[in-house]
Amino acid sequence: MSLSPLTRTIEYGSEEDGPFYLQHIRRPGPFERTQHMHEMFELYYLYEGQRLYFVRDRSYHVLPGDLVLIPQREAHSVSDYGKPGHERVVMNFSGAFLGGMLEEAPYLLDAYGLPSPIVRLDAGGRREAEELLGRMIREAEQDRLGREFALRGLLGELLLFIVRFARTHRVAAPEHVSPLHGKISDIVRYLNARYAEPVRLDELAEQFDISGPYLSRMFKEITGFSLIEYVQLMRVREAQRLLETTNEKVIAVAEHVGFGSLVQFGRVFRQLTKTTPLRYRQAAQGKRK
Template sequence: MFRTVEFGNEEAGPFYLQHIRRPGAFERTQHVHELYELYYLYEGQRLYFVKDRSYQVLPGDLVLINRREVHGVSDFGTPGHERVVMNFSREFVAAMMEEAPFLLDGFAQPTPIVRLDLPPRREAEELLARMIREAETARLGQTLALRSLLGELLLFTARFVRTHRVPVPEHVSPIHRKISDIVRHLNVHYADTVRLNDLAAQFGISPPYLSRMFKEITGFSLVEYVQLVRVREAQRLLETTNDKVIAVAEQVGFGSLVQFGRVFRQLAKTTPLRYRQTARGKV
C-alpha cells in the first residue's frame, strides 16, 4: 500500500509536511537546503547520511537536520518503510522562539539521531498524528494549527534532549567509519586539489572501492561532494565578506571563474552575484 499526506503552500511560508508509507525499495535522495528538517521513522530501517557520517535509523528514531547540512536517506535492510518528514524555516517559528528561544535545541546536539524509548515515542507519535490529520484537509486556521503543533513537537524535542542522554550511535561498519573519516578530511581540505588515487593511498583503500563506497554511503560521487562543499563555503563568503567573486572562487578551490559560475548556478540555482544581493536584502 502506498499512502501519502502532504502539506505546503505559499500562505504557510517555508513549511512542508509529508507522511508516506512505501511497501518496497525507494531510491536514495540527498540534498542541502536552507530549511530545518525533522524526520520520524514508524516502520522499517533506513540509512541516513548527515553532515559527515552515516547512521542506521530504526523505528522510533527522530532525525534532526540543521540548515545547510548535507544529508541523504536510502534503503537499509528489508525494503519498505513508513515515515513523516517536515521542513520549515526559522521564520516559520520565529514568533514562538521569541518566547521560547530553546525550541531548536534538538538541532544543536552532537548527533542528529534522537532514539525514543516507549513512553516518549507514544507522545511524539500522538503529536505527529495530530499534525498529519490537520494536514489532510484544508480548513480555516490550518496553517496556524500546524505551526502550533510544530511548536509542541519542538518543545517535546528540546525537553527530551535536556533531560535524556542522547548517545552518538556506533558506525554501521568499518567502511562506514572510513568514509566518514574521508568526508571530514574533505570538509577541511576542500580547496585543495582532490585526486582519487592520492586520497585512496592516504586512507589505505583501493581507488575503485573508495569511489564505489563513497557514492553508496554518501549518495554523492567524490567530485559532486567536493563541489557541493566548495559552493556551500562560497555562499558563506559571499554573505559575510566583500571579497570579489573571482577571489571567492579561488579561495574555495575553483580553477576558473567560468567553472565556478557554472557549478554555483547548478547547485545554488542562481548566480554568485545574485546570491550575494539576495542574501543581503538588495533584491
C-alpha cells in the same frame, strides 16, 4: 511487515512568512536513494522499517522511533536498509515559519546542535511524538481556517518536546554500521577540512589505505554523493556563507573555496542553488535590511 502504499503531502508558504513542507508516506517496497542539501531545517521520523541516513560526516542506521534532525545546508541522503518497505514523515521548514516563537523561545532549535542528528526515543517518547505528528498530519489534511497557525503551533510543541527529551536523556551517536562506514566517515571529515584543496583520488586512497576504485565506489554507496559532488557541495556551502557575510568579490570567493575558474564556480553554484552568486548575495543583503 506488510505495508500498504500511502502518501500525504502539503507544501505552502512564502518568502516573507517562511515555507513549510510536510509529507507522510508509506512505501511497501524498495525506494531509490535521495540526496540533497537545502536551506530549510529537516525533521524526519521513522514509524516502521529501517533506513540508512548519511548526515554531516557519517552514516546512521535509522530504526522505528528515531528522529533525524538536519540543520540548514547540511548534505544528507537516505536509502533502503534491510528488508524493503518503510513508513515515515518528513518536514522541512524555515526559521521564518516559526515567526515570533523563536524570539520568545530561541531554544526551540537547540536539538539541531546536538552531537548526533539521531534522537532515539523510548516507548514514552514515541507515544508523545507520534501523538503530535498525528495531530499535524490531520491538521495538514484539512484546508480550513487557521491551518497554518495551527501547524506552526504544533511544530513549536514538537520542537519543544524534542529539546526537553534531549535534555533528560542521553543522546549519543550510534555505533558505525561497519568498519568500512567508519573509514568513509574519516574520509568525509578529511574532505570537510580540506574542501578548498585539489582532490586527487590516488592520494586520498593511499592516505587511507584503500584502493582508488573501491574508495570511489564505496563513498558513493555510503554517502549518496560522488567524491566530486560532495566536495562541490562543501565549496558552495562555504561560498554561500562568504557571499552573505563578506564583501569579497565573487572571483575572490570562487578562489577562496577552491574553484579553478569563475565560469566553473558560476555553473556549479547555479546548479546547486538555482541562482547566480551575485543574485544570491543581493537576496541575502535584502533580507538583512
